[in-house]
């Protein structure tokens with residue numbers, strides 16, 4: 001956690017510098033780079049994988065507040081407290097002209113005391129790095145209110161896990177994986193309702209935290225992730241998410257993920273997301289439900 | 300920049316009119332005031348139609364009530380414009396434009412869309428914004444000011460969003476850059 005905090009502080013400093021009055025000059029080297037053209041929360045919040053979305057599910061929006069004539073970016077730190085584990089994630093995303101989003105994230109899946117029970121050693125931690133690119137292909141989730149067409153984006157995420165040997169020992173096939181997804185997001189403004197769905201082609205075990213492919217199944221398969229959100233006011237959205245996952249490993253079953261969340265944007269530079277997540281069974285430890293807290297700083 | 304030149308030109312009108320005789324001819328249309336609407340600058344004639352409002356009106360009176368009637372709409376439009384002409388992001392856009400006319404036709408447009416028995420007498424959105432050169436971020440800024448204005452009027456958030464859903468598609472006509 002101390003790690004997260006110091007990164008959070010450094011990140012806030014960087015973002016404060018970028019988003020400050022100097023931004024106009026700083027962004028001179030990127031054409032069409034006005035900051036802050038989008039409305040609050042319309043870039044989503046940072047997912048645990050670094051891209052813009054609802055927290056667990058990825059959306060078709062580009063992260064940050066740059067509109068077609070601008071750029072946006074943010075950093076995030078996320079902490080998930082589960083009965084037998086702890087998940088930490090931090091990363092950064094940058095979006096150009098509300099078209100292309102690039103993101104990086106590091107996840108730490110900390111087994112804590114459970115590590116000893118699993119024979120891995122207390123505090124054993126899987127670390128996964130994720131690099132992602134998302135491209136908006138059509139539609140505008142916010143402004144196209146005269147049509148049913150959602151905003152659609154395609155994306156790719158490359159994930160690499162640092163615990164190849166353990167992953168192999170539990171039946172995982174790979175410590176690296178590349179996932180492709182298609183996401184569709186629509187704000188039904190007249191109903192104050194946001195709906196988003198994505199299909200991700202993946203063979204990741206617990207999103208890659210336990211590697212890719214397994215003894216039970218080694219095929220890449222489409223999985224679904226979806227969010228709904230209800231806007232309570234300009235700053236606050238509450239909602240729920242669902243994410244299906246493969247079940248590739250023989251030694252431990254894997255469940256779909258679910259959460260209910262509230263995302264609060266203080267302004268374009270700071271937002272906080274709190275959620276109650278149900279991550280089901282992880283590495284034989286059942287009922288991993290707990291609190292999800294995420295801080296996002298950006299422009 | 301063009302706008303500033305225009306502003307300067309309008310101010311300098313009597314002077315340039317004189318100077319024109321001596322120097323190279325400077326083509327500047329004279330400012331003619333509207334006879335129909337005192338205080339407004341006359342505009343080129345155009346067809347009038349409620350279709351120019353760019354959206355179909357709400358049925359029933361719920362939306363109109365949420366905005367506290369035509370008076371409430373007037374306050375919302377005035378607050379939105381007051382905020383926008385002070386907003387460093389977009390203030391420059393309004394310089395040298397006829398704010399008396401803009402306030403009047405915007406009030407008509409909003410009232411018409413919100414279901415009041417009011418006709419819209421202004422130009423269509425594409426024509427009105429064709430030469431302004433707005434970007435998507437300008438639209439965002441204006442919507443934000445409108446949201447603040449609606450908050451101040453105490454318009455229920457869900458009603459705000461229903462109204463914004465009518466305005467949102469106009470972005471295609473308004474944003475030209």
Ligand code: HEM
Nearest residue numbers: 389392393396397404405421422427437438441466469473
């Ligand atoms: C959905 C969004 C918008 C609506 C509904 C809207 C509505 C209107 C209306 C009704 C007029 C007057 C038309 C007439 O004179 O006949 C107008 C003119 C104007 N609008 Fe907008 N507008 C929108 C967006 C914007 C934005 C984003 C800006 C700038 C930030 C802007 C700046 C102006 C200016 C400067 C004029 C005056 C044009 C002139 O003097 O001829 N508008 N708009």
